[in-house]
Structures are given as C-alpha cells and as structure tokens.
Amino acid sequence: MPTLSYAILEAPSTLGLATDGVERLPDQLLKLGLAERIHARRAERLAVPPKDPVPDPATGVLNAAAIAAWSPRLADAVEAVLDAGEFPVVLGGDCTIVLGSMLAFRRRGRYGLLFIDGNADFFQPEAEPNGEGASMDLALVTGHGPAQLTDMEGRGPLVRPADAVAFAYRDHKDQEEYGSQPLPQELKAIDLPAVRAMGIEAAARAAVDHLAREELDGFFIHLDADCLDDAIMPAVDFRVPGGLAWDELEAVLRIALASGKAAGIEVTIYNPRLDQDGSAGRGLAGVLAAALGAAAS
16 A cells, blocks of 8 residues: 555635535534544645525525635645645545536646545535535536536646546436436446445446546545445435445545555545534544555555
C-alpha cells in the first residue's frame, strides 16, 4: 500500500440541499479525532455563500449560481493540497461538493470517480421534487444537466461517464417513483444487489480495476455516508433500508487506496443533528481512521 500524507479540507456546503445539518460533519469528525488518527494536516475551512430557498428558474436547481461560483474555490483549495504533494480529505457538506473536487482533477488531466453512495444521484432537475443538486450530482459531474453546473470553466464533463463507477446504490424504488433518468450504459454500475451477488471484495476490485486503467491519471473517491446500512447510519437526511456494513466499507476503501491510483477522498451527508447517541459519527470516524490510517505516512 502506498504511503500518503493527508490534508483535510473542510467544505461545509449545504447548497445542494433544502435542509441543513450536514454542515456540521467536519466539526464532528474532527472532534472525534479524525485528523490525529490519520496524521493529517488541517489545511483550510472554506466559507460557503448563503442559500436561496427557491430553485433557480433557469435551471430548476436550488442555489445553482452559488454552486457554480463556489465550486471553483473548492477546486483551488484541492489543487493547493495536491501541489503540496498531499492527499486531499474533503469533509463536506452535501454531495454537490463533488463538482468542486472533480473540477480540480479535471484541470490536471483525466481522472476517474469512485462514487460510493446509497443513491445513484442521477436525477434531472425536472424530476427532482425539491430541485436539490445533491440528488443530481453524479449526473452533473458526468455532464448531464444544465451547462452552468456541467461545463464549469468550459471543462465539462468533469469526469467522463466511462471513467466513473456508481457503487452500492440501492435507491431503485425512488428512482422509479420520481422518474429519474437512467444511468448511461458506459457508466459502470455496481449496485447493492450486484455487490451482494459478487461479494464485497470482488465488487470493490472490479470497481477499482476499472478506475486504475492506464489511460486514467488516477481516481477520486466520493463517499456518501448513506451508503452504509440504515441500521448503523441513521444520521442521514434521506433514509433507505439496507446498505453496507462498517467492515464492508472499510474493505472498499482499503482496496481503493492499495491500488496506488486513488488521489483524494470526500465524505458527505452524515448529519450530526440526526445522530442522537453519537454512534453513527463514531463508526464513520472509525472506518475512515482504520482505512486511511493504514496508508498514513
């Protein structure tokens, strides 16, 4: 396994949600000692612009202009970490932070995306009931949606669909009920039923092998806490039964990091306000510390 020097970026954006609470994610994980446990430098905390409760009329997306303006600032911060020879650990926030993270890598070359999420997040604006960008982020980052959010700096798509893997999502009923557009055929999909059929290690290796191809410069890891089993991670805004166990998520992260091609990670959607006994946060911090700590310099 490669040895990594970590730098933590705090990106407490809730611009992709109508609700609040996930902005507390960085504070809670840092309070639980994550930085010390992975020997990470605390690099920067980004200020986030105010929210507008009404979806943007031109795009149908909540806070579209603010997301478009803020994402390049996050990209700048990620690039500063990369320029220092460090591995960025971005603590969100909601899932739209992936746009800023992937913009940083798109500026530098051709990178893949390991999208570990309980939801496929491929809604189109007209089908998302609240206009929440956090339900569209995989679509937006792969170039599906309004140009303001898919073609930042004229660099869209920020990741090619063929260079992304949607891993362990289980929101099939919700997609059907609200009419989410389907994932494109070229985007590798390993949903939770496929993970269960293959076994966690085989599924993770299939995902990582796809992203460790020679033509890619590396890949970024998007980790949404709602990929975890609802019984152990109830502290998320949109709950769906089932999900990964702690040790399964740790196995996926270890396999990704052991490839030597992972270039950064972001953590999203854990909401400390909904973590009544603190166990979900402790478990999440523990998994991150175990997986990332094993590769820490």
